[in-house]
Amino acid sequence: MKGHVLLITAQAPGKLYIAGEYAVVENGYPAIIVALNQFVTCSVEKSADVGSIVSRQYNENSLYWRRNGDEMVFDNRDNPFHYILSAIKITEQYARSLDRKLQVYHLRIDSELDSADGKKYGLGSSAAVTVATVKALCEFYHLPVDQNKLFKLAAIAHFEVQGNGSLGDIAASVYGGWIAYHSFDRQWLAEQRQQLDLPKLLELQWPGLNIEQLTAPSNLQLLIGWTGSPASTSTLVDKVALVKAREQREYQTFLNESRKCIQRMIDGFHQANINIVQTEIRYNRELLKKLSNFSGVTIEPPTLTKMCEIAEQFGGAAKTSGAGGGDCGIVIIDRKTDLTYMFEQWTKNKIERLRLTVHMIKQSVTE
Template identity: 25%
Template sequence: MIAKASAPAKTILFGEHSVVYDEPAIAGAVNKRAYITIKESKSDKSIFRAPDIGFEAELLSKQKKYILTKGKPGIIRYILESLYRAHDHSPIDITLSSNVPIGSGLGSSAAVTVATLAALYRYHNIRFNKKSLAHDAHMVEQAVQGVASPLDTLVSTYGGLVYLSRNKKVEHFKVNFNAPLVVGFTTKHGNTGKMVKDVKNLKNRNPKIINPVITAMGNLTNYAKQAILKKDYNKVGELMNINHGFLDVIGVNTLELSRMVYNAREAGAIGSKTTGAGGGGSIIALCPGKVDEVANAIARDDSILKVRFTRRGVSSRVYK
């Protein structure tokens, strides 16, 4: 039996970091995906392979450990935590294929986690729905990172553009806000767990300064929600630019990220900002009518992806 599953990457439009402190956020699934295939091992060992990134390891799932065969560790922790929670530790082969750059701020860990759990549930014939899958995937991310927002795994599970309120109520945008986006990403990968902890430490050291900034980021997200519902692209772009300034204040932007942000704006983007945890990773640029110009400007120094939002969430099936 072979179980296969895939899940989309995501981009956060508004609310990264502040969402950890119960402020609202807006994020959308994009048309880049992680694909997981699980089948019975031909040996007595469990093996994980990710040929796209040149990674291979033997998995000791019961101990949450691995023996590195080749490549550099990173995404492996999410695989091991998923196996620990949803696998009987029998020998299996797991293969990851992905067109989501690892560590680029597009929620690669969430996409991989959601796809891995969905494939494991199919492999073991465990019944699940999207609500339970999103919850379980969030628990995996939280176990690995220490502190994690439910937003990434929620979007990778359900797809579409979503608003997460202060009381954790999820609203799916019905309006078709499918403006062209350019994602720029650096060779310096961000570490979500580290960045979340760094912001928490900054907040603890300077509560009277950082707490109002976190609240302001939440208020900005609510303004953005109304702008999206009205399809007011210019307002959304303006709010993206302000949001980037807030991310500067909490210390998650880097020289490389800001370089891409300003290159995008100079080339015609109406809004650009860091997306994701920061410390490396990605920026996102809203650029109706200027996609090629913005992409070319960023690509002079960094890598780019042209993306659009997608309504397609997790997908899984079993082959006998």
């Protein structure tokens, strides 16, 4: 290709939920989430005629489907290409609204969020791929975005594919570090999308949305254990949603207790007090066990129970992360603890330590 070739690259980190899972799906309920130093990278390069979307990881992508009468219905919520396409669609809508001429380009995705042999760790790859794609295209089209607008664009793109979930993983991928996230009213968003253009929607205050960056106590260490078996968040969230109507009282109690628990945990971060954070991690684990019991959804499988029990022996507070059912567990432990024997116990019980650290993001504005 002749002339100067401009290659734009953007990254978005993966995430793990620390506490507040399931409750955060309801409007205004809080969760604590952390961004991790594994990334999805999106690069965009202008093309003369034919564009492409290439991903090293997703060549052999699986499709899942179920039967609805005689129809085959595909569940595309775990298929990363749908998130990439949605991110392109939304960002280009925004570009058009600002009178940008749409271009042809090669878009390449590279992800560290799944293992080399394609195993899913549960680090929120669909959110990170959405954020990285939106971020790269905003730069490509010179669109004015700050973190707030980047979150909203990526949230719209993700929600239009998934249709459920809190979008807290989008917030973690945009803001980085430790965040307290209160979910917004998704029904309101769906209605406003029909009525407002994107620039107006991005300027509005979204009902219930609140994202606060937290500073972890200096003696707090986050450990991550992986079970080796993936879980589908959207499917588990669907299953719990079915129980809401049937077990209204128990579900409302769970929501209220979760809100209070996360608020106390946020206070623990504000006071730089690891003991408060650990106490509430343990309480949140108990709340999720109760939810599991009355919903019949397996949130904490035996491997993660074992991981938690081992961590507790060494003074760690542990629980499942995210929707549970597999994937990862997290441990909050004092930095000074000797962990040699604990990790030996994990290995014996087929729990793999993921050597990940918290990823901070500097605030940036593209003008």
